[in-house]
Amino acid sequence: MIPVLSVRGLKVSIRTDEGNAEILDDIGLTLERGRILGVVGESGCGKSTLIRSIMGILPRAATVDAGEIWFEGENLLAFSEAELNDGVRSSRVGFIPQDPLLALNPVFKVGAQMLEIMRWHAPDNGLRGAARRRAHVERLVSLLKRMQVPDPETALERYPHQFSGGQRQRLLIAAALACAPGLVIADEPTTALDVTTQHQILLLLRELVAEFGISLLFVTHDFGVVAELCDDLCVIYAGQTVEAGAVQAILDAPSHPYTRALLACHPDRATTFLGIPGSVPSPLARPPGCLFAPRCIDAQALCLTGRPPQGQARSGAEVRCVKFA
Amino acid sequence: MSPILRKLSRDLPAMLGLGIVLFVLVIAIFGPMLAPYPEDAAASHLTRRLKPPSAAFPFGTDNLGRDIFSRVILGARGALSIALTVVSTAMLIGVPLGLIAGYRGGWVSEGIMRVTDVVLAIPQLVLALALAQLMSPSLESAMLALSLTYWPYFTRIVYAETRRLSASLFVDALRGIGAGSGRIVFLHILPNALSPVIVRATIGLGFTILVAAVLGFLGMGATPPAPDWGLAIAESRTYLPRAWWYATFPGLAILITVMGFNLLGDGLRDIVDPRIRRSR
């Protein structure tokens, strides 16, 4: 069975005043049907550029230099803007944004914004005009009910600022599912929420994946969330995939030094808090060798000369490190 | 200063503005040497009245046979000196008031800012015209009137900056080590508030040239036979449509000069504070 989403060797750079910034260097990931793939990395590692590349909404100064993005058997990079807008966004790929307050247009009612999406992308089931719109409202109301938004009917007539953060996130999840997509991309959807709400949203997402038959790409910086929610994991560092595999296998036996260092930082697991010394290399001046080598405690002379090849660890994970080559 | 210049040199419109400003400055300083007929500031030649543009008179001649090209060049000095006088006087009034209002607080601040609001609520041109009339029309009273109506812009900027800075940590620290008010205000707050003031002054120079031209046009500013741009346009109206050049070239001179200051001011403002997008 072909995977829902498969990114191969993606390279994206952005022209800046100071020069060409290589934001994504070599990203690879695979999301199988019906599963939840967590993409983990520190801020600035290229997570949002990855999402933007998949959705085809890169800034004007950015170019895709190499790679493929296969979605249900089609290469999205070959799609025109019109093809993406008419046939992919919302209708086949739903999106849950990071900050629910900032993502909703503050001056329009919630219902109007969600119906605007459905107007162009929801399947019409042979209905037209007012009947179609009524069907959309009905679907929205039932979705909101499923998301446990109180008073779904009146909710559509309210403005974004009149909801709490958790409720807004539920609205956005409903919007992502409104047009029945097969893939949903979630960009740190729980970061802006408090811990209790975060837990509820994660439970909800877990249920929805099975219930709506979707596959979920979940981008986050938080290993705790990954452990709670995801089936598979893909760790990104400085625009490269450094380790990818099943969540449980990687958590039990992290192979790449960066994954190990990250896990050591996580307060749930660390016996002593260890930061990672140094900082992510600037995208304007990537070092010639392994990108993590300057911060790696196990770095050898070999690591500084060439990019390490992809290898396989005993856990079954793909690892980009000389030790596993 | 050098990073500012470097950023400015990347901003094409701002460099164009700087070029225009320098050009006008050179003309203002060396005007009498550059003008082909410097004596036309006052002289009249009734034999060559209202001649259209030609090689001898690139912009044509006016109703008294004076070379308009020379008079446009000679007018730059007047326009710039009015603008510089007005803006520096307005700064001398506005900046200290803003500092006092921002640093002192209380009823002093409240009083100063209320007056500022009131003056800002009346369009500058209307107020300046009224003041100039009350002081009996002349170039000097026009300049005074313009200064008396432009200072609130500086007060408002300096007030806002002072408020922001006196709430900041470094001023707290200075107070903590026992620095006096005067020292804090003049050595620490004023230099920090200076860049928005310079931006405002640059735009203000252009704006003042424009308003001064209106005053000249309405007969409340420069008096004949001064080679004033606004005055020339007013005088030309009797000879339209025949002498189109009479009105056209002094107006273009105003347009280009004011544009130069505005472009430069906009560029400076983008460097100093990209968030502020106001201009006047």
Place this chain on the structure above:
Amino acid sequence: MLRFVVRRCLLVLPSLLGLLVVTFLLIRVVPSDPAVAMAGDAATPEQIERLRQQYGLNRPIWEQFVSYVGKVATLDLGESAFSRRPVAVDIAQRLPATLMLTFCALAISVFVGVPLGVIAGLSHNAWPDYLLRVFSVMGIAVAAFWFAIMLQLLFSMELGWLPLRGEISATIPRPPRITGFMVIDAMIAGRFDVVADALRHLVLPAVTLSLGGLATIVRFTRAGVLDTMQQDFVFYERAMGYRRWRLNWIYVLRNSVTATVTQIGLLFGGLIAGGVVVESIFDWPGIGSYTVQAILTGDRQVMLAVTLLVGVVYAAVNILTDLVHGVLDPRLMERG
């Protein structure tokens, strides 16, 4: 809603009081002896004394101020030295012409400026943007009186397409005055040839007057659009596949015009000042040419009345702007 309006009105009161103080000081304190100034050079001491009695100039200054405020409150703005009629009557007579002109200029500024601003913002740092930036700087830098003369030169004198000056052709009988607005009065009278003539007279002054505001609106709409395009919700809307033109012209624009609306409020100052010049060039029978006339003849009562009027209009426009803000942005209205 009501609370919102009342609050804004109360906030304006101190400024209006300040304005009264300023105008009062101008009329009573700036001239060393107002009675002498009023009576003129040829007056005898008896005449001056009579004036002093008549205007209460021998009473204490605060008493004079109170009676001045009382007079202003009852619309007693004194008598014009030039027309020998009450200033309030003159103003009422001339206000419709100015309102008509200002309204048309504002309409041009908004309906042309907002779309141009959106285009400039969307084509950030491409040629339409550069072109519009140069245009907007020119619009602010151009002297309105010169631009008016250039328009007259081209469209009236050379091409003869549009009338040179005035509110209506001298050869056409004026419709009976009902509202005071020439175009509306002509419509009521059923004289559509007069309507057309009046509209033709409006074009050049309205275009001249609109120029400064147009440039400002282009600038601020552009800035607003650039700002909005950076917002998370625009990315979200694009990710969800909003139709591009609806995204730009409805969802982005609606968020971007808030700054523009503020500017429209501030523009009124410029429109009134511009009106002074434009009206006098086009012989437009409104408040602006009245002001110029008063200034040139030294008609002090009129000058002060006009200054006061401008301040009041300005305050009213500010309240209106806040109100429109509240309607455009539901978050503001709730804060009150």
